[in-house]
Amino acid sequence: MSGFLTARGLSVTFGLVPVLDGIDLAVGPGDRMLIVGPNGVGKSTLLKALAGEIEPDAGEVTRPSVGYVPQETEVMAGETLAGYLARRTGVAGAAAAMEAAAEALAAGEQGAGDAYARTLDAWLAAGGADFEERCEKVCARLGLPDMVLSRGGDALSGGQQARLRLAVVLLMRVDLLLLDETTNDLDAPGLAAMEHYVAGFRGGIIAVSHDRAFAERIATRVFEIDEFTRTGRLYTGGWAAYLAERANDRHRAEHDYAKYATRRQAMQERVRRMREWAEAGQRRSAGGGGERDKFIRHMNRTSAQGVDAKAGATKEAAERMEVVEEPREPWELRLSIAAAELGSRIVFSLRDAVIARGDVRLGPFGLTIAAGDRIRINGPNGSGKSTLIQALLGRLPLVEGSRYVGPGVIVGELEQTRAALRGSEPLLDVFRRRSGQSAEEARTLLAKFRVGADVVLRPADSLSPGERTRTGLALFQARQSNCLILDEPTNHLDIEAIEQLEQALATYPGTVLLVTHDRRLAEAVTFTDEIDVTAL
Numbered sequence: 001m002s003g004f005l006t007a008r009g010l011s012v013t014f015g016l017v018p019v020l021d022g023i024d025l026a027v028g029p030g031d032r033m034l035i036v037g038p039n040g041v042g043k044s045t046l047l048k049a050l051a052g053e054i055e056p057d058a059g060e061v062t063r064p065s066v067g068y069v070p071q072e073t074e075v076m077a078g079e080t081l082a083g084y085l086a087r088r089t090g091v092a093g094a095a096a097a098m099e100a101a102a103e104a105l106a107a108g109e110q111g112a113g114d115a116y117a118r119t120l121d122a123w124l125a126a127g128g129a130d131f132e133e134r135c136e137k138v139c140a141r142l143g144l145p146d147m148v149l150s151r152g153g154d155a156l157s158g159g160q161q162a163r164l165r166l167a168v169v170l171l172m173r174v175d176l177l178l179l180d181e182t183t184n185d186l187d188a189p190g191l192a193a194m195e196h197y198v199a200g201f202r203g204g205i206i207a208v209s210h211d212r213a214f215a216e217r218i219a220t221r222v223f224e225i226d227e228f229t230r231t232g233r234l235y236t237g238g239w240a241a242y243l244a245e246r247a248n249d250r251h252r253a254e255h256d257y258a259k260y261a262t263r264r265q266a267m268q269e270r271v272r273r274m275r276e277w278a279e280a281g282q283r284r285s286a287g288g289g290g291e292r293d294k295f296i297r298h299m300n301r302t303s304a305q306g307v308d309a310k311a312g313a314t315k316e317a318a319e320r321m322e323v324v325e326e327p328r329e330p331w332e333l334r335l336s337i338a339a340a341e342l343g344s345r346i347v348f349s350l351r352d353a354v355i356a357r358g359d360v361r362l363g364p365f366g367l368t369i370a371a372g373d374r375i376r377i378n379g380p381n382g383s384g385k386s387t388l389i390q391a392l393l394g395r396l397p398l399v400e401g402s403r404y405v406g407p408g409v410i411v412g413e414l415e416q417t418r419a420a421l422r423g424s425e426p427l428l429d430v431f432r433r434r435s436g437q438s439a440e441e442a443r444t445l446l447a448k449f450r451v452g453a454d455v456v457l458r459p460a461d462s463l464s465p466g467e468r469t470r471t472g473l474a475l476f477q478a479r480q481s482n483c484l485i486l487d488e489p490t491n492h493l494d495i496e497a498i499e500q501l502e503q504a505l506a507t508y509p510g511t512v513l514l515v516t517h518d519r520r521l522a523e524a525v526t527f528t529d530e531i532d533v534t535a536l
Contacts, residue, residue, distance in 0.1 A: 003064045003175040003176065003203055003204065004026060004027070004028040004062075004064065005026065005027045005028075005050065005061070005062065005066065005176050006025070007023055007024060007026075007050060007059065007061045007062075008024055008060055009022050009024065009058055009060070010023040010049055010056050010059035010060075010061065011023070011057050011058040012042070012045055012046075012054070012057055018230050019045050020042045020045060020046055020049070020056075020225070020230055022059070022231055023046065023059070023225075023232050024232070025223055025234065027176065027204040027206055029175070029204055030202070030203075030204065031204040031205070031220060031221065032204075032207070032219055032220040032221070033204070033205070033206045033219070033220070034208075034215055034218070034219040034221070034223070035047070035206060035208045035223050036208075036223070036224050036225070036242075036495070037224055037225035037226070037227060037494070038227050038450075038494045038496065039464075039466035039467075039470065039492070039493070039494045040464075040466065041226075041227045041230075043180075043208045043225060044070075044180050044208065044464075047180050047206065047208060049061065050063065050066070050178055050206065051063075051066055051068035051178050053068060063176070064174075064176055064203075065173075065175045065176070066175070066176045066178055067089070067090070067169070067176070067177050068180075069088070069165055069169055069177070069179050069180060069182050070180050071182070071208070071492070072161075073156065073161040073165055075152060075156075078152070079152065080149060080150055080152060081149045081150070081152070081156075081164060082135065084164070085139075085149075085167055085168060085171060086131065088168045089168055089171045090126045090172070090174075091126050091127060094119065094123040094125075094126040094128055095123055097119045097122065097123075098119040098120055098128075100119075101115045101118075101119040101120075102116055104116070125173060126173055127171065127172075127173035134171055135167075135171060138167050139167055141193075142163045142166060142170075142190070142193070143163060143380075143381070144160070144163055144164065157381070157382060157386065158184075158185040158386070158416040158487075158488060158491075159185050159187060159380075159381025159382050162184060162187075162190060162381060163186070163190060163381060165182050166186065166190055166193065166194055169182060169194070170197060175203045176204040176206070177205045177206070178207075179207040179208070179209070180207075181208055181209060181465075181492065182194065182207070182209070183209050183211040183214050184488070184491040184492065185416070185488055185517070186381070187379075187381045188517065189380060190381060190517075191213075191214070191517065195214065195218065198218050199218070205218070210490065210493060210494055210495050210498060211490075211518060211519075212239075212498075212518075212519075213518075213520055215239040216238075216239045216240065219239045219242070220236075220237075220238055221234060221235065221236050222238075222242035224242075224246070228328050250327065254327055257325070257326050257327060260321070263321070267321075332496060333450070333470070333473075333496060334448070334500065335477065335497070335500040335504045336477055336504060337476045337477065337484065337505075338476065338477055338478070338479060338480040338481070339482065339508060339510055340410045340481055340482045340510070341482065342371045342482050342509070342510060343408025343409055344406030344407050344408050344409065346371070346404065347369045347373070347406050347409050347483055347511050348367070348368070348369040348392045348403075348404070348405060348406070349367065349369070349404040350365070350368075350392070350401060350402070350403055350404075351401055351402045351404075352365075352366065352400060352401040352402070353366070353367070353398050353401035353402070353403065354399040354401055355387055355388065355398060355399065357384075357387045357390070357396060359382070360387050361384075362384050362533060363399075365536040367531070369511065369513070370511075371406075371482070371511055372509070372511060373511050373512075373528050373529060374511070374512040374514075374526060374528045374529075375511075375512065375513050375514070375527060375529050375530065376514050376516070376525070376527045376530045376531070377389070377514065377530075377531045377533065378531065378532045379532055379533035379534050380534070383533050384533045384536070385487070385533050386416055387533075388536070389415075389485055389487060389513065391403070392485075392513075393413075408482070409482065410480060410481045411481060411485060412479060412485070413484075413485045413487075414469070414473070414486050414487065414489045415487045416487040416488050418468045418469060420472075421460055421463070422460050422461050423459070424459050424460075424461060425459065426456065426458065426460070427451070427455060427456050427458060427459070428442055428443065428456040428457060430460045431446065431471060431474070434475060434479075435474075435475055435479055437478055442478075443456060445474050445477060445478055446474055449473060451467055451471055455467055464492075466492040466494070468492070469489070470493070470497065472489075473497070473501070476504075481510060483510055483511040484508065484510060484511070484512045484513070484514075486512070486514045486515065488515055488516060488517070489501060489514075489516065489521075490516060490518040498518070498520075501521070502521060502524040505524075505525055506524075506526075512525075514527075
């Protein structure tokens with residue numbers, strides 16, 4: 001095919017709720033389109049419809065060969081990671097089709113020769129001929145050795161999952177890539193590899209990403225989904241141009257509405273005054289004002305009728321005015337982090353500590369974290385950042401050495417996998433147990449974080465990544481803490497929510513331990529120290 005993807009009138013409805021309504025877009029070779037909008041607006045749904053993963057309720061999509069990488073690593077039960085890579089890149093499906101065609105050919109079925117030729121071409125186009133060799137090189141480059149690829153997905157860290165998704169991108173042989181939050185959990189080398197590949201990719205790319213640095217580097221066009229109309233608007237010129245034009249649009253819309261509302265109010269006030277004058281003239285013409293001269297009364301009546309007619313004409317003119325809709329205020333997360341008293345002077349201390357988990361081994365080393373410290377924990381994926389946090393919290397026993405936690409330390413945590421907000425129970429029950437709130441209080445607070453009544457009664461396992469992360473932030477507002485531990489907190493958050501998190505951290509008086517590969521967040525937060533786990 002030409003390499004162009006087009007969507008016309010694309011609409012998707014879940015139940016009775018419209019998610020997308022009449023989306024039109026086109027992407028060709030060399031295009032880098034970023035899909036933006038608040039969490040829950042339908043960005044991932046749009047990618048799935050464009051990829052053919054879901055069938056739209058209306059509209060049509062014309063697509064070349066596409067590669068779709070979802071935001072979560074969905075390894076099937078019993079599937080190895082090597083098998084996952086073959087499936088997601090399309091090589092496994094192409095190989096299965098080719099084997100079926102070969103069996104039909106061997107059985108002498110009519111038309112089997114042509115079918116085999118087509119499936120062979122598809123297998124070659126997917127990169128099946130040298131897939132194993134390429135897979136070995138790419139995975140070795142990304143730190144995913146054979147021993148990892150032979151396992152299932154249960155034991156993967158967040159960083160390993162991110163590298164696995166990156167491997168899918170690097171191994172695909174397609175005309176167009178659909179990338180859903182593929183920068184989540186990627187460390188600096190992974191982000192550099194992703195951006196380098198995107199820059200050199202000859203086909204088109206449609207990406208959902210809340211990584212502002214990534215957006216600045218790759219976007220040539222921005223497609224925004226409106227949260228109220230569920231329609232889309234295209235902005236050209238890249239990320240900075242989009243931000244500027246969107247701000248101008250908002251200012252223009254507010255100005256136009258203010259001008260319309262002022263003019264309409266003035267006309268309505270004029271109609272009201274004219275009506276009052278006309279009624280007063282009618283009373284005078286009827287003798288209500290004490291006037292006995294019938295000619296004067298006739299003049300008053302005629303004048304009143306004229307004023308009344310002018311009032312009617314003015315009212316009609318006001319009704320004929322082109323209506324300018326008042327700009328609707330978008331949903332805005334207002335995040336505050338409830339802070340407890342600082343407690344002890346020393347928050348955590350490790351002495352002569354040795355930590356081991358899987359392939360990671362740290363130490364022996366010593367570490368002291370004091371009240372009010374703001375520390376960024378650095379290191380490439382798989383180097384032990386989350387392992388260090390687990391040891392500090394006492395969830396991972398030390399191989400050697402000792403651990404100390406100060407009295408009065410109250411930890412608020414948003415861990416990488418959001419595992420504390422999973423399970424088969426309704427989300428409301430999980431949240432109430434962790435927050436100590438009543439059902440009414442929990443519902444009200446979660447609604448402020450855009451986790452509504454239709455979500456809170458669902459099993460916690462059914463939440464989207466964005467819903468789960470916003471629920472975790474709601475816990476910070478429900479429970480006081482004097483020590484925040486944030487492991488990749490911006491994953492699955494929209495840009496407005498990330499900016500709110502930055503502001504909340506700026507005023508939080510307690511201790512902060514932060515693991516993040518979000519370059520803009522790291523620039524926005526002031527740190528007192530940094531810990532590089534590779535040096536421990």
